[in-house]
Amino acid sequence: MDKIGTDRFKTALLLFAVAGLIAGLGVYAAGQQHLATLAWTAGVTPVLATLVVEILRSLRRGEVGLDIVAALSMTAALAFGETLAAAVVAVMFSGGTFLESFAEGRARREMHSLLARVPRTATRHRKGGFEEVPLDAIEPGDRLLIRQGDVVPVDGNLVSASAFLDRSAISGESLPLHISRGAEALSGSTNAGDAFNLVATQRAAQSTYAGIVRLVEEAQRSKAPMSRLADRWSLGFLAVTVAIACAAWWLTGDPIRAVAVLVVATPCPLILAVPVALVAGLSRAAHFGVLIKGAGPFETMARIRTLILDKTGTLTDGRPQIVAIESRDNMSQDEILRLAAALDQASKHPVAQALVTAAKARGLMLPIPSEVAEVPGEGVIGLVEGRRVSVGGIGFVTHHSEAGSGGHPALAAGSVLVALAVDGRMAGHLVMSDPLRAGTGAMLDSLRRGGISRILLATGDRIEVAERITKGLGLDGLRAGLTPDQKVLLVLTERKNGPVMMVGDGVNDAPALAAADVGVAMGARGAAASAEAADVVLLVDRIDRIGPALDIARASRRIAIESVVAGIGLSVLGMIAAAFGYLSPVQGALLQEVIDVAVILNALRALRITPQDPATSAVDTKDRTAS
Known part of the structure; x- marks a missing residue:
């Protein structure tokens, strides 16, 4: 099932659970207790069935999550006739998964736009004229016409007297390059001068640009999926819940007390607090012109310790x-x-x-x-x-x-x-x-104060250019003349120092952006490929937005953890009360609802986060409009 189908399914589950709870309450008020039991059971059954399937899949992957507690509470409530409590838990759980799915709704799209930059056809010399042919039809030795503004479709050698190529998207060079007859022209470069002739040396599938596409896809596949923040507490909470429920049943002989404990223990503070805080933080980041593609990358941003920056169009303006x-x-x-x-x-x-x-x-x-x-x-x-x-x-x-x-x-x-x-x-x-962006030094100092321990420059430009541009910035490392695969290797090497954030804007940066724990693309003027490969896109052409984005991520994560700790603490107190018989299953479910509301209200504080650095937190009217 694709992402859209999954979201629709989770929405349907929530609506079904809510409908079952409301219908049951309606017929119960009319004195039809049997029908109420059927309605509540009907609302719980699809949620529970879906949950069991997900638990089995997780166990096959060797993962144990808090979903087990929710499944146990619904199963026990149905087994011992506490169907209203089961219905309340079903609504809470399906609502939590719906919110979590919404938080992931900004997930990355397919890489089709990366390929879209290269023309689908090329102009080939044929019998004294020209013909348009698909890229796959180009063979080494074919003579191609590259018109002004065209993207070079395959690697080849120049056979015209000269050509002027903009290679910033491939090599990171800030200024166009003048090449002479016989020089190599890389696919993905843009013809910035008059039309010229090129003899293909590679097929399209083996050319530089196609190689970059493959690097992006491989890097994205190799990135380990983010585990939910809530699951990090799952084993401990699950053990405490089962222990209290079993002790209550064994010591009193009353299974309903165990049911009440399980209902109160339904981990909605964990299931709800994290996605609500992160969604609120995502919205707050968007206010500053920072689009973050989902809660996973956003949560990872709070733990970033190493920052790798591209030069052209990122650290510099990218325009002469x-x-x-x-x-x-x-x-x-x-x-x-x-x-x-x-x-x-x-x-x-x-x-x-x-x-x-x-x-x-x-x-x-x-x-x-x-x-x-x-x-x-x-x-x-x-x-x-x-x-x-x-x-x-x-x-x-x-x-x-x-x-x-x-x-x-x-x-x-x-x-x-x-x-x-x-x-x-x-x-x-x-x-x-191509000078540094204004305020770059102050921005880097601010990032260091915020917790970034290593800042490096990775560029395809020449070493002497990179050294001149970055003089006085106090970088922890400078790597020049890098190819796209070398940038990926640098990212993977730096991971030993902690989570890595990579910032870039060109096609040549896309593989490294995909390989990094968090990839950030300059989306205002950057290449579509980098925006697709990245986890974060800066919608305004200001690199200083990285600081506010990191501040918001850290604050949102802190609020989420505070909500989780407070919610779980209250749940444990409720579980103890239920074990001693002070709460029935329905009362326990309602108490859990009160805890959930308190947790959600606290998590929504993320909507009011203000970045700590006043130099980067100001948003002018123009940029507000752009974001």
């Missing part, structure tokens, strides 16, 4: 930004940016689009360029307000500048230099980089 503008001809910085951005409006190059965005952010008016000619991956030439402008790489612009380059600023690792020439003269340079 201007870090410096240098004038070479007494031209103002704004004028340099205005002319460069005006011409770059005609280009789809990521760096060009970043310049356009930066110019608009400064409120600069951008005229429409004319007579534009672009050399893919190198630069653009055209007319802006009647002036001949060239913008692009230093070599390209120098070639179109009468006075040459005149020198240029030194570049840090991971930076890109954009040159500008106007009317044949070098006008200036713009230095582009």
Whole structure:
């Protein structure tokens, strides 16, 4: 039975139990005690039968849960004619499982969207023309046309003069890569320049992107399922319950006292308190733009001790930004940016689009360029307000500048230099980089104060770029140049230090997100694959939401445990009272209902959790809308 079918079945059980209890009370009030007994029995029977089946399945897996106590109480109540008590217990139990199922309702979806990113067909050269063929039909040696904006469908070698590839989703590199004839183009990369030709070297099923899909699926299968928090107390509570019930029966010879003990012992404080507290916490986390896919990952978040961060798009913004503008001809910085951005409006190059965005952010008016000619991956030439402008790489612009380059600023690792020439003269340079997100240092310090003992960076980018970006952050480790399977290995290795949380945004992060105890995806601008593989999705493009999410998880777990301890303590007192004959089975069931209400009200305090760090707990109006 699938997840939807299971949820519907649990809902039907709850409705059936409630209907049986209400119908029985109705006919009992009319003086029809026999019919009332039948109605209560009818309401209990499907719940008890389902419970017995689940217990048998659990025992075959070597698991012992608190469901046994509920089954014993309903069975004993029916056996000794206490059908009303049995009906009350059935409603309590089915209601608890329904709430638990609701808590798991945000479970992860299938990985179909990971495959959806790759086109279903490719354009293949055939007899002087082109044909659209399914990916499975591509053979090594086939010549493919990769148009601008297309995702490379299979691994291959470039046969055109050059190409410009955005490999951030595969390798984690923050800036697009210019490759020349003969270089390898990995599947999953996006063509950020003009169309080019590729000769396939692998079939689709053996290519890089398909390998990442397999890694995600294997990592998800290997992750051990979360046991319910309630079951951790099951054996001890079960032993205490059986001991008190047997002692009451043996010492008094009255089996009804044993029934009353079992009814009071029905572990609804455990069954109800945990899912209610966790569902409330899940709702509270969503208020901060954090979507957590179920109560299992949420409960695990409270125990996280190691945090592994991707770099591009996670620790950094993932989009090139201007870090410096240098004038070479007494031209103002704004004028340099205005002319460069005006011409770059005609280009789809990521760096060009970043310049356009930066110019608009400064409120600069951008005229429409004319007579534009672009050399893919190198630069653009055209007319802006009647002036001949060239913008692009230093070599390209120098070639179109009468006075040459005149020198240029030194570049840090991971930076890109954009040159500008106007009317044949070098006008200036713009230095582009992918900087850290604002407040990253303060966020990491806050996470350490909250209980995170190890923070590491795992990136596919070059080591010198990673070291420059993270200088001064005080990380416990830095791993650069990692492939997707190496990121998975790092996650598995770090598990010896405790539960691991992995945060990433690209397709290359998806296997590690799936392998981690808790995977967190930057869902606002990240790849769909990472969002599908992750247990947690940040719906707003702010990594600092991790802090509030962890605070809420810890507080929700604490509230759940408080509710469990208080509820079980009251239940034990009720069991003792029932053993001494002070409570009948029905009175015991009603007392348990009062305990349940108190436990639920306490668990709902999770809806009012406020993250401890004021720097990360503030939510502005824009982000509230987004979440």
